[in-house]
Amino acid sequence: MTPSVLGDITRGTTNPNRLRRIDRWMLHVVCPIIRNSKDPVVVDLGYGATPITTQEMFHRFRKHVRPDVEVVGIEIDPIRVTQALEIVEPGLDFAYGGFEVPLPDARKPIAIRAFNVLRQYDESEVSKSWQLMTNRLAPEGFLVEGTCDEIGRRSSWVALRSQEKIPETFTISLHVGSLEMPSEIAPRLPKALIHRNVPGEKIYDFLQEFDRTWLGNSAMIPFGARQRWVAAVEALRSSYPILDNKVRWRLGEVTIPWDVVAPK
Known part of the structure; x- marks a missing residue:
């Protein structure tokens, strides 16, 4: 039986390098946190129709943060997960799930990137979704949630700390x-x-x-x-x-x- 997940299937639009601005900012913020983590696992929640941006995130973090960081792409569409499993490599994996952020062995991610996901929800659902995700974070972890255009030239996002209900910062990043x-x-x-x-x-x-x-x-x-x-x-x-x-x-x-x- 397919496990119950929290959330809805999104349109899934994505493109190579679409999330480069977000990753660049996360590298600026996340480096010391991940380098000091005992369990450096990062989640890309709702990666969309193709896993390319998750794969790009994985290679950026391995190159610039630490060589043993793990990235897990989580999608609520099981077909997308099956397709993404074709590019699995050591440290990069994919799983079926939603805002509950399921990871094996009760692991808690050091960071969650959730982009172009809540855009398709009602505003009234945002706070609850934030809390579901931040409750899954490691104590020192953070959530980055936001939206960007199709080619990544216009992006904005909020950052929330573990267990928090209200964002800490708001960022815009433009070409x-x-x-x-x-x-x-x-x-x-x-x-x-x-x-x-x-x-x-x-x-x-x-x-x-x-x-x-x-x-x-x-x-x-x-x-x-x-x-x-x-x-x-x-x-x-x-x-x-x-x-x-x-x-x-x-x-x-x-x-x-x-x-x-x-x-x-």
């Missing part, structure tokens, strides 16, 4: 060379925010101010989009508590505390 306005991220906001981008909500105010600082630094255009982006983020700091530094900003990233944009 600045193809950017007209920072608010272009709006269609790719996490489910918890996508319907809140309206006047009176904090995410709306944040994106409006970001657009203003972007437009206000049009004099930087001759120096390139990246320099303009960094200048816009610097200006944004006068109104918002921007985290990280120019190294991350130059990648098209901006991370802020969750409460700055949390729904009212």
Whole structure:
């Protein structure tokens, strides 16, 4: 009998390198945590119609974090799991499951990546889904949940610590060379925010101010989009508590505390 799982089958759209921006940020955050872990297992929840992004994550983490890290792709569609098992290799595996994050021997993952999964759920289901996943994490672990476009140029996500119900941070990551306005991220906001981008909500105010600082630094255009982006983020700091530094900003990233944009 097929075991009971928590969640619904998603459309499963995916493309090679679609999640590169998320992986890059996770490598920045996760390195010391995974390197110090006694059981370095990472879960990619809801990898979609093909397991390519899970495989890419595995090779990135093995190369840049530690050579014995394990990655498990979990999917609620058993057909997708069967197909993914064809690319299993030492340290990379796939399993049938959902938000309950089933791992053998009661193992607890050090990190969970859940991308383009909650986008297809109701906003009312987000908090419960977060809690289900964070309850499965190792004590020092974290969840990264968010959304991106089909080719990975527009991404945003939230990060939650183990056992927590509320995110710690919110991040947007954009390909600045193809950017007209920072608010272009709006269609790719996490489910918890996508319907809140309206006047009176904090995410709306944040994106409006970001657009203003972007437009206000049009004099930087001759120096390139990246320099303009960094200048816009610097200006944004006068109104918002921007985290990280120019190294991350130059990648098209901006991370802020969750409460700055949390729904009212």
